Amino acid sequence: MVGARVAGSPAAIELARRGRKVVVLDSSTFPSDTLSTHVVFPTLTAELAALGALEPLLATGTPKQPKVLINHGGIDVHWDYTPVDGYDFGMCPRRTTLDGVLVDVAREAGAEIREATKVTGLEWTAGRVSGVHYKDREGNTGTIGCKLVIGADGRRSTVASLVGSAVPYRRDENGRGLVFMYVDDPYPADSEERSQLFQWRVGDTLGMYFPTCDNGAVVLFMPPREQVNWFGQDLVHWNERLNQYPMLKERIAGGAPRTKLRKASDPFSYFRKSSGPGWALVGDAGHFKDPVIAQGIRDGVHYGRKLGQAAAAALDDPTWLDRALFDWELDRDRECVISYHFALRLSKTHPVSPVELEIWKASEHDPQRARRLADAFGRTLSPEKLLNYPDLITWTARGFLDRRQSNRDVLGDVTRELSTKARLYRDLARISRGKRLVPRNWEAWGGTKPIPPEKLTADHVAPRQPQRSDLARDEGELVRASANGVHPAPTLEQAS
Ligand SMILES: Cc1cc2nc3c(=O)[nH]c(=O)nc-3n(C[C@H](O)[C@H](O)[C@H](O)COP(=O)(O)OP(=O)(O)OC[C@H]3O[C@@H](n4cnc5c(N)ncnc54)[C@H](O)[C@@H]3O)c2cc1C
Numbered sequence: 140m141v142g143a144r145v146a147g148s149p150a151a152i153e154l155a156r157r158g159r160k161v162v163v164l165d166s167s168t169f170p171s172d173t174l175s176t177h178v179v180f181p182t183l184t185a186e187l188a189a190l191g192a193l194e195p196l197l198a199t200g201t202p203k204q205p206k207v208l209i210n211h212g213g214i215d216v217h218w219d220y221t222p223v224d225g226y227d228f229g230m231c232p233r234r235t236t237l238d239g240v241l242v243d244v245a246r247e248a249g250a251e252i253r254e255a256t257k258v259t260g261l262e263w264t265a266g267r268v269s270g271v272h273y274k275d276r277e278g279n280t281g282t283i284g285c286k287l288v289i290g291a292d293g294r295r296s297t298v299a300s301l302v303g304s305a306v307p308y309r310r311d312e313n314g315r316g317l318v319f320m321y322v323d324d325p326y327p328a329d330s331e332e333r334s335q336l337f338q339w340r341v342g343d344t345l346g347m348y349f350p351t352c353d354n355g356a357v358v359l360f361m362p363p364r365e366q367v368n369w370f371g372q373d374l375v376h377w378n379e380r381l382n383q384y385p386m387l388k389e390r391i392a393g394g395a396p397r398t399k400l401r402k403a404s405d406p407f408s409y410f411r412k413s414s415g416p417g418w419a420l421v422g423d424a425g426h427f428k429d430p431v432i433a434q435g436i437r438d439g440v441h442y443g444r445k446l447g448q449a450a451a452a453a454l455d456d457p458t459w460l461d462r463a464l465f466d467w468e469l470d471r472d473r474e475c476v477i478s479y480h481f482a483l484r485l486s487k488t489h490p491v492s493p494v495e496l497e498i499w500k501a502s503e504h505d506p507q508r509a510r511r512l513a514d515a516f517g518r519t520l521s522p523e524k525l526l527n528y529p530d531l532i533t534w535t536a537r538g539f540l541d542r543r544q545s546n547r548d549v550l551g552d553v554t555r556e557l558s559t560k561a562r563l564y565r566d567l568a569r570i571s572r573g574k575r576l577v578p579r580n581w582e583a584w585g586g587t588k589p590i591p592p593e594k595l596t597a598d599h600v601a602p603r604q605p606q607r608s609d610l611a612r613d614e615g616e617l618v619r620a621s622a623n624g625v626h627p628a629p630t631l632e633q634a635s
Pocket of ligand 1: 141142143146164166167173174256257259291294295297317402403422432433434435436437
């Protein structure tokens with residue numbers, strides 16, 4: 140296994156618990172952070188409980204969050220969740236904490252985890268991957284032979300490059316980027332206020348507040364991605380935007396920053412070919428969608444577990460193993476492509492559109508409708524059931540009747556929705572025929588002509604070196620408020 144975070148450790152746990160020998164190599168040491176915010180919904184809470192990781196996580200002081208307040212277009216919608224296996228709360232654990240807990244549970248399950256050890260190459264035998272080459276922190280190199288190599292090594296996956304799958308066969312641009320920082324939560328650890336997540340949309344930008352462990356919180360803006368650099372230039376810009384969110388400002392009043400600003404301006408969405416002879420890619424290594432729906436961690440854990448379970452049974456028979464890996468991949472795509480399209484919808488950066496406004500209005504005083512929204516975000520209700528045709532017709536009609544909306548905007552809205560549905564159904568139809576998703580956007584990615592993903596080999600795809608723009612690194616720079624030097628972390632209040 141390459142990578143020990145939210146995708147790697149769950150796969151390792153399932154394999155080890157089924158009596159398989161698992162070695163996990165990770166170039167990081169744990170506990171450690173990674174560039175990610177970390178809102179999770181009850182579906183993940185239930186997964187963590189099944190892994191035995193929920194109790195240790197809650198013991199770190201990670202608050203339970205059963206409530207959400209969303210305000211789009213000036214309308215407050217309060218929601219709670221339909222419980223999943225009895226768990227009705229989400230959370231926002233720092234990755235240092237969450238990933239550290241998962242690594243501990245994997246070790247307890249019997250997996251051998253080697254930190255600060257980088258995988259540098261693959262061993263091939265008769266067309267199958269049969270091991271990895273590595274280099275550890277002392278500079279020692281070595282090779283480990285195995286029946287299966289799982290790449291759980293993130294967006295810049297080394298394993299994907301080495302098997303010729305680095306270029307996604309399906310790629311879509313996200314409209315939003317992320318700028319965030321950690322602050323002290325002004326409310327005490329056990330207060331009611333820390334059991335709620337907040338999201339406000341003003342114009343084209345989402346502003347959010349998520350209480351985390353250690354009595355802290357993350358303050359996050361998701362503006363159009365072209366604005367990310369402007370945002371991150373200095374705290375003056377950050378505070379300028381904060382001033383447009385009076386409720387957010389009020390919520391964090393007095394909370395001093397704990398970290399520098401972090402940003403990500405180009406986390407595009409994709410599917411990579413994720414299985415082949417003796418190898419599989421799980422988590423971000425194989426698939427990524429816009430963080431606006433906060434599902435990457437859940438999918439890493441969920442499909443990590445499913446991969447571990449499927450592989451453990453099939454490991455001794457190469458033909459059965461490859462079939463099991465392909466079935467696992469199609470299963471992932473069948474479910475994830477629905478969220479993929481949902482995320483692309485929410486990644487669009489226009490201000491609240493007429494049909495959206497009708498959805499929020501319909502949910503404002505109707506707890507059942509609000510619950511449906513919660514469940515669509517939380518993954519217990521398909522977004523397609525939320526955005527069903529009868530409701531779409533009603534919301535469109537209301538949009539046309541609302542004199543404040545332009546008919547052209549309403550029409551544009553409904554046309555966009557129908558074409559998204561058409562794309563989604565085309566993808567689902569292809570998966571139901573036992574094929575990978577419809578390839579798309581090769582040209583945008585610098586490819587030549589579309590090659591069916593089944594026929595892709597390392598010869599077709601010259602592994603492309605990851606570029607800085609592929610994923611803005613953790614800039615990690617406290618942006619300077621003046622040209623004269625770094626200011627010691629000012630409180631947001633002071634700086635505003
Ligand atoms: C800005 C941002 C915000 C996000 N917010 C959310 C959110 O709120 N909620 C949510 O659910 N998801 C969110 N996501 C998505 C989520 O972060 C990812 O889906 C998740 O981190 C994927 O986990 P992973 O285990 O696949 O990969 P990673 O977390 O990237 O871990 C990969 C591991 O592989 C190791 N590795 C890499 N190469 C090698 C090598 N050659 N040898 C050995 N080890 C190697 C790395 O050291 C690392 O530890 C966000 C993503 C971004 C970019």
